[in-house]
Amino acid sequence: MESVSTSSVMDIFNLLKVCCSQSCNYIMTYGGTFSSLASEVGKLKDKSSDVKRGVEAATRDGMTPRSEVLGWLSSVQDMEGEAESIERKYNQKIKYLCSFPLNICSAYRLRNRAEAALATIRELKQSVEFTKLADNLNLTRSIKMPTTKTIGMDKVFEELLRHAKDDSLSVIGIHGMGGVGKTALLRRFNNDFPSETEADVVIFLELSIDYKLEEVQKSLFDRLSLTWQDEVTHRDRATKLFRVLSTLKFILLFDNLWEPLNYQVVGIPLPAPPSKCKIIFTTRTEDTCSHMGTEKMIKMECLEEEAAWNLFRNSSRMDVIDADKNVRIEARDLVKECGGLPAALIVLAQAMAPKKTWEEWMHALTIMKDTPHQLPGHSLVWRS
Missing domain, CATH: 1.10.8 (Helicase, Ruva Protein; domain 3)
Incomplete structure (x- = not known):
């Protein structure tokens, strides 16, 4: 009987020894988990800073940050706070004596908490690749223009539609003598085409004979709901326009070009095929079409x-x-x-x-x- 009791006690003792050994090892190796947590939090903060800068730049450009981006930044902020809390408790409450914590239960719970935070932080790092940081939700997609009748222009209108839907064409020029109906055609396109396109915005600008760079930029700023500042240089405005337009599928319609328009100086990104972005303009001369980098020219003739x-x-x-x-x-x-x-x-x-x-x-x-x-x-x- 005594032998049986001794054996049972030894079994229980060995079992406790194994359990305690595993628990102690789990607790004692917490330092490695905490080091990993600190490292991962640092990397997440770096990524978060990059995203914040992008969001701030987009906000300055009048754009609205996307909900998924704001949600991600909020989650990052929460995890930064959680990591700080874990670090604070680690330093304040888990004191080592002979390489062993005084409060084993607290150390055990804190390590579990740290591992959960570490897993969440790694998930946040992997989900940081956003296609777009912001959208201009207040942007009006298209504005209808008053126009005259286009009787007899159906054939040339269908040609324009066909070229505008061709992703291999980005710059289309319409030329013809004064009074031939170029403006009416372009306005009809502005009014009818947006319903068939994936474009984010369709912008129609009618230019004066002696238009100035500032006038073109001001019109684009107004249409894109961007804040205009008189003290800003033409170059800075061009940079801002380029940055905003580069995020959009745009169709720019320029009516009545008397001389070539310098895309770079204005701040217009030149679409590179294949692209949904288009630049379509009207002019009286074929020469202007050539200087505008036109990929397809449409000549308007007088009516029969x-x-x-x-x-x-x-x-x-x-x-x-x-x-x-x-x-x-x-x-x-x-x-x-x-x-x-x-x-x-x-x-x-x-x-x-x-x-x-x-x-x-x-x-x-x-x-x-x-x-x-x-x-x-x-x-x-x-x-x-």
């Missing part, structure tokens, strides 16, 4: 006779044309004098709408042939 007649008829209601054969003949001759220019046809239709007699139409035809500049609205014909 029947298309010109339809545009004239549809631009203003004139029942007198249907009611009076003689007036209809004069109207046909007037349309021919316009040479198929859409702008001239529209202005002429609006000017002739109130004319009810054959004599008035005959008089208008005489003026059109001899002194066309005297017709109402003639100066508007040559704007496009």
